[in-house]
Amino acid sequence: MPEPVTTDTATSAPDDVVLEVRDLAKSYPVRQGVVLKRTTGHVQAVDGVSLALRRGRTLGLVGESGSGKSTLARVLVGIEKPTRGQVLVDGEDVSTMSRGARRELRRNVQMVFQDPYTSLNPRMSVGDIVAEPFRIHRDAVPRGGRRRAVAELLELVGLDPDHVHRYPHQFSGGQRQRIGIARALAVKPRVLVCDEPVSALDVSVQGQVINLLEDLQDELGLSYLFIAHDLAVVQHIADEVAVMYLGRVVEEGDGPAVYGDAHHPYTRALLSAVPVPDPTARPAEGELLLEGDPPSPADPPSGCRFHTRCWLARRLAEEHGVAGDGPEAVPERCRTEDPVLVPLGRRGDGRDGGGDDEGAHVAACHFAREAATLGAHPGPTAQASPGPGTPPGPDPDPDADPDPDADPDPDADPDPDLEPVPDRPVLESRER
Amino acid sequence: MPEPTAATATPDAPGIDVSASLGGDAWRRLRRRPDVIVSAVVVVFFAVMAAFPTLFTSTDPQRCVIGDSKTRPQGLGATHPLGTDVHGCDMLAQLVHGSRPSLLLAFVVVGASVLIGVLLGLLAGYYLGWVDTVVSRTVEVFLVVPLLLAALLLLSLFRNVHVGSGAFDVILLPALVLTLFGWMGYARYVRASTLEAKNLDYVTAARALGASDLRIMVRHVLPNAIGPVTALVPTAIAGVISAEAVLAFLGIGVRPPAISWGIMITNGAEWVTGGYPYLLLFPLGCLILTVLALVVLGDALRDALDPRLR
Known part of the structure; x- marks a missing residue:
C-alpha cells in the first residue's frame, strides 16, 4: 500500500x-484444513x-x-x-x-x-x-x-x-x-x-x-x-x-471540518444518513445511500477500497457515458490506484503533508474536491468551498476527469445511486 | 424510562438486606427451605452410616447361614429386620456395611474426575493451540475405548499386585478404572463454556488491566464456566455406584469380602420377578435416596451462590 x-x-x-x-x-x-492447517x-x-x-x-x-x-x-x-x-x-x-x-x-x-x-x-x-x-x-x-x-x-x-x-x-x-x-x-x-x-x-x-x-x-x-x-x-x-472504512482511515480532521466540509464520499454518505429532526431541512434529493455490505477485508477491492460502493465514482463514470452497475462503471483510477490521505482545504501541492499544523483535514479520495461539491450537502459550508481543495496527486485519468463546473445543479441529474429515502436508513445495526 | 439519579436508584425489592455477604446470605436462604433440610438429613444419615456402621447393626455382614436364605423382612427387633439374601446373609448388615465402599468410591471417583476434567478443560479452552489439540485428542481416545475392555486390561495388570484391606485399598482398583474413564465429560463441558466465557468483555477488561492468565482463569473464567459441571455431579455419583457393580463381576470391583450397594443391586435384580423384590428394592432405595438428596442439595447450593438469583 x-x-x-x-x-x-x-x-x-x-x-x-x-x-x-x-x-x-x-x-x-x-x-x-482439519489436521494440517494451511493459511x-x-x-x-x-x-x-x-x-x-x-x-x-x-x-x-x-x-x-x-x-x-x-x-x-x-x-x-x-x-x-x-x-x-x-x-x-x-x-x-x-x-x-x-x-x-x-x-x-x-x-x-x-x-x-x-x-x-x-x-x-x-x-x-x-x-x-x-x-x-x-x-x-x-x-x-x-x-x-x-x-x-x-x-x-x-x-x-x-x-x-x-x-x-x-x-x-x-x-x-x-x-x-x-x-x-x-x-x-x-x-x-x-x-x-x-x-x-x-x-x-x-x-x-x-x-x-x-x-x-x-x-x-x-x-x-x-x-x-x-x-x-x-x-x-x-x-x-x-x-x-x-x-x-475497511481497515483504513479515509478522512480525518477537526470535528467541524469533517462534519461541515466532508471531502470523502464515504463520509458524505455517512453524514447524509444522520437523521434530521426537521424533515424540511433535509437535502432535496435525499440521502446518499450506501448499498450492500462492506467488501470482505480478506479480499479488499483493488485501488480505492471504497470504489465498489462509491456513489461519486458511479456518478463520475456516468458523466462520461459509462453507466451501469458493473465493476466497469467507476473511473479507472479508482479501480487501480490506492488513494492516500492528503491534506485538504488549503492551496498548494496536496502531496506535501509534512508542514501542516494540528487540525489538518485529510481525506483519501482521488476526487475529494468533487466529493465535497457534488451532490447533496446538508450544511452551508459545502457550498462555501467550491474550489479551494486542489485535486490531490497527479493529473486524473483523462477519460475519467470530470469538469467540476459541468454539473452546477446536482438536483437536475437523476442518479440511481442517490435515491430519496423516506425513512431513517439503518446505517449500522448494533454490533455483536 | 429515564434513569433515575444513579446514586438513589434501588433496583432490588424492599426488605431484602442486599448488603449482606454472599456466603451468609446463601446460608440464611438454605436454612429456610424444607427440601434442603430433608436432603441434608438424608446425606448426613448415610454419611454417618458409612463412617460408623456398627451404630446401625451389630450383625456381621459376612456371617451368612445358608439355611436362612431369602428370609423375608421381619421388622424391627427381629434377627433379620430386612430379611436375608440368597446366601442367608443379613440384608441390614450388608446395606450398612456396603455404604462405606459405595459412597467412598463415588466421592473419590467423581472428585478426581472433576478435578482432572475441569483443569484440562480450562487449560484447553483458554490456551487453545497445541494444549487444546493434546487434550481434545486424549479425550477422544478415552471416549472410544470401551470401559470394560480397559477394565480387563487393568485387571490383568494388577492381577498379582497385593493391595491391603483398608477402606481405600478396597476401592483402589475400581476408583482407578472409573476415574480414568470418567473425566472426559467434565473436560468437554468446561472447555466449551471456557471458550464462551473467555471472550466476554469482562475478561477483556481484566486483560487490559494487566491481569495474569491465572487470575483471569480462576477469578473470571472458571466461576462462570463451572455451571454445567455442578449439574453433572449428582448423577455421576449414581453412575459410579452402579458401574462399580459391573466391575465387580470382572473381579476389579470392591474387593470381596467387602460388600457394596452396587453388588447388592446386581445380585438382587435376579430375584425381582422370582418373588423377592425386596432384595433389589432396599439397596436401590438407598442409592436413589442418596442421589436425590445430593441433587436437591447441589441445586439449592448453586442457586444460593449465584448472585444473579439473590
Missing part, C-alpha cells in the same frame, strides 16, 4: 501526544492506520461494522498484538519494551466497553470489580486504602459508595456503564478507549454517560478515543474525527 500521510501532530507538539499509532496493521490468518489468506482488520491523540482531547472514530474500529481499540489497550506498525504511549514504543515496563505503561490506556451486560463479571460484587485493578497492580493503592479508594471511584462516577456489596445485575445499564468506567479509572489512566460506550444504552441514559465522560475529562485531564457509529454522539463529544 502507499505510504499514508499522517497528520503529523506528533512532530508539531510531541509533548502533547499521549497515544499515537503509526502505520498500524492487524491481520488475522484465515486457516483451512489461505489474511483478514486485514486494520491496515495502515496512523492516529495521534493529544492530552485532554477526544478523537472520534466512526465507520461501519467491520471497518476495524474495535480491532484498533483492542490493539491500543494491548489485548491484541499488531502485525505491523507501532503503538506509542507517551512517545515510547510499546512493542520494544520489556514485559514489565509494558504492563506499567499499559495502565495508561484503559477501555470502556460497549455492552454493560457482559463487561462486568456477574459473580463479582461491585466492590470487587472496582478493586480488582488494585489487586493486579498492588502498588497502585496501599492495601489499607483500597476500600476508601473504591468508594471514591464510585462517587466519582456518580454511584452510591454504599453499593459496593451489590452485584452487577442489580444495576441498570447506565449504572453498569458507570461501574465499568470506575474500573477503568482505578489505575489512573491517561487515555480511555471507549468502544461504543453508549450504543447499548437508552437515549436518555446515553446523555448522562456522555456528560459523565465529559466531566471526567475536565476533572482528570483524560484523553478519549471515542469509537461510535452514532455520528451525532461523536459530533457532540469529539474534538477530532477519523472515519474508517
